Every structure is written in C-alpha cells, then in structure tokens.
Amino acid sequence: MYSQRVLEAYGGLLTYGLDMTQYMLRLAYLVVAALAISACQNEQVISRQSFVFGTIVEVKIRAADRVVANTAIDQLFARFDTLHSAWHAWKPGDMADVNAQFATDSWFSPPSSVLSLLKMSKQLFTTSSGLFNPAIGELIALWGFHADELPDSPPEHAEIVTFIEQLPNMDDVEIEGGRVRSQHSHLSIDAGGLAKGYAVDLGIKLLQKHGIENALVNAGGDLCGIGDRGDRKWRVGIRHPDKPGVLASINLQDGDCVFTSGDYERGYDYQGRHYHHIIDPRSGYPADKAVSVTVLHPDGALADAASTALLIAGPNDWQDVARNMGIENVLMVDHRGRLHMTAPMQARIRIEDDQTREIIVTPSS
Amino acid sequence: MIRNFTIVRPKIGDALVLLLCVLLIPVSVMAVKQNPAKATAVKITSSDSTPRTYPLHPDRTLNIEGRLGISVIEIVDGSARFAASPCAGQQCVLSGWHRHSGDGMACLPNRVAMTLVAQRDDFDGMNY
Numbered sequence: 001m002y003s004q005r006v007l008e009a010y011g012g013l014l015t016y017g018l019d020m021t022q023y024m025l026r027l028a029y030l031v032v033a034a035l036a037i038s039a040c041q042n043e044q045v046i047s048r049q050s051f052v053f054g055t056i057v058e059v060k061i062r063a064a065d066r067v068v069a070n071t072a073i074d075q076l077f078a079r080f081d082t083l084h085s086a087w088h089a090w091k092p093g094d095m096a097d098v099n100a101q102f103a104t105d106s107w108f109s110p111p112s113s114v115l116s117l118l119k120m121s122k123q124l125f126t127t128s129s130g131l132f133n134p135a136i137g138e139l140i141a142l143w144g145f146h147a148d149e150l151p152d153s154p155p156e157h158a159e160i161v162t163f164i165e166q167l168p169n170m171d172d173v174e175i176e177g178g179r180v181r182s183q184h185s186h187l188s189i190d191a192g193g194l195a196k197g198y199a200v201d202l203g204i205k206l207l208q209k210h211g212i213e214n215a216l217v218n219a220g221g222d223l224c225g226i227g228d229r230g231d232r233k234w235r236v237g238i239r240h241p242d243k244p245g246v247l248a249s250i251n252l253q254d255g256d257c258v259f260t261s262g263d264y265e266r267g268y269d270y271q272g273r274h275y276h277h278i279i280d281p282r283s284g285y286p287a288d289k290a291v292s293v294t295v296l297h298p299d300g301a302l303a304d305a306a307s308t309a310l311l312i313a314g315p316n317d318w319q320d321v322a323r324n325m326g327i328e329n330v331l332m333v334d335h336r337g338r339l340h341m342t343a344p345m346q347a348r349i350r351i352e353d354d355q356t357r358e359i360i361v362t363p364s365s
Numbered sequence: 366m367i368r369n370f371t372i373v374r375p376k377i378g379d380a381l382v383l384l385l386c387v388l389l390i391p392v393s394v395m396a397v398k399q400n401p402a403k404a405t406a407v408k409i410t411s412s413d414s415t416p417r418t419y420p421l422h423p424d425r426t427l428n429i430e431g432r433l434g435i436s437v438i439e440i441v442d443g444s445a446r447f448a449a450s451p452c453a454g455q456q457c458v459l460s461g462w463h464r465h466s467g468d469g470m471a472c473l474p475n476r477v478a479m480t481l482v483a484q485r486d487d488f489d490g491m492n493y
Contacts, residue, residue, distance in 0.1 A: 049410045051476040056410065060489060148474070149453045221493035229489055237467045237488035245465040249488065258492045294492065 043214075043230060048073050052080040053199060055220030061207065062214035062230050072210035076203045076217070083199050086113055089137055089190040090146035099137065099189055102173075102182040109178050117191045117198065118173055118180060120301055124194065125170035127325045128309035133281040135168040137188030143286075145277040146190075150268040154275050160284035167281060193278070197259060197304025200224045204300075216252075224257035224300045237352070241292040241333050246352045248331065250296065259303040261311045262292030262333075280312045289314025289334075296329035296348060303327075315340055319362055404466040404481035407445045409438060411477045418482065421445065421464075431475030438479060450475055467491045 046069045049058045057080060061069040086094040094111045098118075101108045110118065121134045137146070142159060144151035168187035173180060196219050203217045204224050214227030216234045225234040233251040240247040241262045250258060263286065267276030280287045293310040297303040306327045310318045315334045322330050322342070329345040338358040341349075346361050410416040411429045419427065419440065426448070427438045434451035444464040447457040452474040460470045463481050467488055471478035480491075 049416055049478070051412065051473065051478075055473065056471050056478045058490070216490050218490040218492075221491060223490045223492060225490070234489045235487070236490045236492050239467060239491055239493040241493075244463065244468050246467050246488070246491075250492075260492050262493070 045229060046070065046073070050077045052077050053084045053196065053219055055196075057220065058216075058218040059203075059207075060216040060218075060229075060234075061212055062227065063212055068210055069212065072207050072212055075210075076206050079206060080199055080203065080219070083113065083195070083202070086111065087117065087191055087195045087199075089192055090141065095189060095191065098180075102180075102187055102189070103185070105181065105183050107176070107179045107181045110180055112178075115175075115178060115180070117194065118189070119175060120198065120305075121189070121191060121194060122170045122173060122175065124302070124305040124309075124325070128305065128321055129324065130169060130281060131309040131312045131321060132193060132305045133167075133169050134189050134191050134193060135170050135172060135184075135187050136163075136279065136281055137190035138168075138186050139163050139279055139281075139284060140190050140192075140277065141188070143275065143277070143279060144268075145266065150266070152268070153270045164282075164284040169281075193261075193308040194301055194305045196220070196222055197257070197300040197302070200257065201300040222257075222259045222300075222304060224255070225252040226255055228252075228254070238294055238331070238349070240353055242337065247333070247356075248349045248351050248353070250349050255298045256296060257298060257300040257303045258294060258296050259300065259307045260292055260294040261307040263287065263290075263311070264292070278308055278311055282312075287312040287314075289316075290318075291333040291335060293318070293333075294331040295327055296331075296345065297327055306330075403443070403483065404464055404468070405484045406482050407438070407440065408480045408482050409477070410479075411436075421481075429477050431472065431477040433475045436472050436475050436477040438477075445479060445481065447472060447479075450477065 043062050043064045045060055045062045046066060047058065047060045049056055057077065059073050059076060061073065063069040088095060094114050098110045098114050124132045140146060142155045142163060166186060168184040172182050172184040172187050200217050200219050200222065201224065204226055207215050216225040217223060223236065228234060236250050236252060236258050237246040238248045238260065241264055261278060263274065263276045265276055267274055276286045278287045290311055293307045295303045295307040295310065302325065306325050309321055309325065310330060310332065313321045315332060318330065318332060328342060329348060330342050331345050331349060332340040334340060338360060339356060340360045342362050404421060406418050406420050408416050408418045409429055411431050421440055421443045424441045429436045429438055436447060437449040439446055439448040444462040446462045447470060450457050450472040452472050457470045457472040463470060466481055466483035469478065469480035469491065
C-alpha cells in the first residue's frame with residue numbers, strides 16, 4: 001500500500017489508476033526514450049581539414065559513429081586529390097590529355113569524369129549567355145594564371161585582342177555519345193569555374209553513401225551542407241570582400257550550397273591595378289564590373305559557375321543571367337560598396353556588417 | 366498528483382529575486398552582444414597534422430613546420446599574422462594582421478593555414 005502511494009506521488013497523472021504491470025510498462029518506455037535521447041546527444045561534430053584540391057578543405061560531420069565518419073572523410077579527401085589531378089588545367093592529367101586530343105581535330109573518348117564536366121560546361125555556357133566560358137584556357141594561360149607563380153605584368157593588349165577575335169567557346173565542343181571533338185584550333189578547357197562546385201557535390205554524395213546525413217564540406221571557402229549541426233542549422237559567414245570581418249551570414253537548409261566569386265581571389269598587381277583570374281570572355285580582361293558575387297543553390301556546380309558568370313555580368317546585367325541559369329538567391333557587392341540582392345536572398349541572409357549603407361533588392365520575377 | 370495545492374503569499378525574498386532577474390537582463394544582453402567579432406584564439410593547421418588552437422594572449426611567436434619549411438606566425442596583442450613563410454608569392458605575409466573571428470589566411474604552398482576563432486562558435490564555415 002505504501003509503495004502504491006509512492007508511485008502515485010512520483011508518477012503523477014500518468015500512473016493514477018494504473019496497476020503495477022501497466023506502470024512498469026510505462027516506466028520501460030520512458031527508459032527507452034531517455035536512452036534514445038542520450039544516444040542523440042552522443043552525436044558529436046567531427047571536424048577535419050586537409051590540403052587537397054589545391055586549397056584547404058574542411059569537413060564537419062555530425063554523426064554517432066566516429067569510425068564511420070572518419071572513414072568517409074578519408075575517402076572524400078582521397079577523391080578530392082584524384083579529381084584535382086584529373087581536372088587540373090595545366091598540370092599533367094586527364095584534362096591535359098583531353099586538351100591535347102582536342103588539338104588533333106578528331107573524335108575521341110575522354111575519361112568519364114572529364115566528359116561530365118564537358119557536358120555541364122556546354123549547358124552552363126548556353127544558360128549564362130556565354131559569360132561562363134571554360135573554353136578559354138589559352139587566354140587564362142596568356143594572363144599567366146596557368147602557373148604556380150604568377151607573372152609580374154599583364155599580357156600585351158594586342159595579344160588579347162587577337163585571341164578575342166577568334167574566341168573559342170563551348171559550342172565548339174561537339175559531343176556524340178561518349179565521344180567528343182573540337183575543330184577550333186585555340187580551344188583549351190579550363191574548368192576552374194566549375195570543378196570545385198562539382199567536386200563538393202560529389203563529396204556530399206560520397207558522405208551520403210556512408211549513411212551520413214549531417215555534414216558541411218568547405219573547399220577553400222565554397223561549401224555545401226546537408227542536415228544540420230544538431231543544436232542548430234549549419235551557420236555560414238560570408239567574409240567581407242573589402243575589409244576584415246563578416247559581411248553577412250546564412251543558416252543553411254538541408255542541401256544548400258554557398259559559392260562566392262570575387263576579384264580578390266588569385267591575382268597580381270601591376271602599376272597600381274589588380275589583375276585577377278576571372279576573365280571576362282567579351283573583353284579578354286579580368287571581370288571588373290563587381291567586387292564579389294555569392295550564390296545560394298542546392299547544386300554546387302551550378303552555384304560555382306553562376307557566381308563566376310554573374311561577377312562577369314556586373315550590377316546592371318546580372319538579373320537576366322541569373323534568371324536564365326535558374327538562380328534565385330544572389331548577393332552582389334559592387335565597387336561602391338553597395339549590396340545588390342534578390343528578394344529571396346534578402347529573406348535568407350542576415351547582414352552582419354553594421355556599416356552596410358545601401359542595399360538594392362531586385363523583386364523576384 | 367497534486368491534490369493539496371495552496372496559494373502561497375509572496376514574501377520579500379521573492380520580490381528581491383524578481384528584482385535581481387530584471388536587473389540582470391541588460392547585463393546579460395551586454396555580455397552576449399559585446400564584441401562578437403573579436404577573435405580570442407587562432408587555429409593553425411599544418412600539412413596533415415591535427416589542427417591546434419592557440420590563444421591570442423599572451424604575445425608569442427610560433428614556428429610551424431610545413432611542407433617546404435617553417436612558417437612563422439606571430440601573435441601580438443590579440444592579432445595574428447604570418448611573419449614569414451617559405452613561399453614565392455608571400456601572399457600570406459602581405460595579408461598582414463588578422464583579428465576578427467572567421468578571418469583566415471593560408472600559405473598553400475607550405476600547407477600551413479590559420480583561422481581566427483572566437484570563444485563563441487559563431488560560424489560553422491566561412492564563405493569567400
């Protein structure tokens with residue numbers, strides 16, 4: 001009788017009127033639920049960095065099984081290393097072989113990873129109205145960006161003009177089944193504006209194959225996330241292109257990728273001017289209409305290519321290009337420090353820099 | 366089951382606790398808002414070793430072994446910089462001092478990277 005009273009006192013409403021068997025059953029449920037909750041809490045965020053893909057790659061995984069997570073990360077780093085050598089624009093590898101074969105004007109079968117890049121590049125070239133043009137490898141080389149050490153001065157204007165007059169583009173790459181060919185004598189593929197995005201997409205897929213549902217893969221500042229961190233969503237800071245600190249932040253939805261292209265990336269200074277590696281295929285000179293463009297989209301390869309194309313397009317023309325490429329979330333910083341963004345992007349980001357003066361929002365079409 | 370619920374008259378102690386709570390609101394808001402961007406430590410990754418985190422106080426000089434040689438990272442008054450690095454471009458050295466959480470710089474040829482972090486984990490990833 002005494003124990004029954006104690007149970008009622010502790011169990012409260014739940015046990016009122018229940019007999020001992022029912023009570024024990026409920027207690028068992030509670031124990032199981034408590035164990036399940038503590039198992040969730042055992043999930044920890046594993047974070048590892050490695051110098052792969054020519055940059056520093058950071059992978060964060062929230063998972064209960066450390067061994068599984070670490071195995072998956074090892075494989076991801078190894079895959080990134082393989083892809084980096086395969087797609088490298090100027091070092092020996094699959095892409096260099098493919099470019100050499102293009103020079104022969106005859107049909108050949110490229111390795112499958114390069115074929116996928118070529119197919120994506122053709123499509124992105126079309127949807128970006130030619131602003132994303134990976135066929136201009138020779139021009140990038142002319143600017144000196146196909147070397148570990150950058151040059152002291154830009155190329156002669158006449159050389160650039162000559163190249164632009166017979167500009168190769170992705171329409172010059174013909175694809176039939178698994179075979180490809182180019183009859184343009186100056187075509188050389190530099191997939192730098194797309195490769196990192198595609199690699200991060202493949203990296204996320206690899207993690208998912210290992211059963212990982214919560215991860216953040218950051219390849220030198222361009223990243224994709226799946227799931228969340230557990231206590232909150234993955235939170236990403238967008239670094240300010242003009243000064244130290246953070247410009248804005250985004251909480252990632254499951255599968256979101258954030259890619260930024262900016263004029264502060266790889267480049268060199270000559271006579272007070274900065275020459276960076278994102279070349280406008282229309283002028284042959286580094287894109288100079290905007291400072292940086294950030295694109296948020298679930299497809300990393302598309303986000304990567306779009307951030308490049310929109311940086312080249314600049315503040316006056318980016319809207320049409322974004323629409324054609326199927327991009328809704330765009331943030332652009334122009335040379336006057338103004339932020340241009342789409343309405344959906346404004347709803348997703350939080351401005352962290354209190355000195356931001358002017359924000360121009362484009363309503364969604 | 367609560368069967369004998371009676372209303373207890375508030376006493377002076379309850380009022381004091383309540384007052385203390387109200388007074389603490391602005392203090393806690395200040396504490397959270399205070400300098401969220403100021404980094405407190407620098408996380409250094411080199412080659413394939415595990416990253417190590419060093420506080421930004423006191424001042425010190427770190428010699429980090431990389432693939433090509435030693436990168437020298439200097440910590441002075443809450444800021445960190447690459448003081449020297451065995452690479453051709455010297456971009457990491459030229460980038461100067463870093464003090465904001467989320468800032469970072471790498472000497473990729475030497476495979477040494479540093480990221481500034483704050484006590485509070487503001488961001489899981491930096492986009493640039």
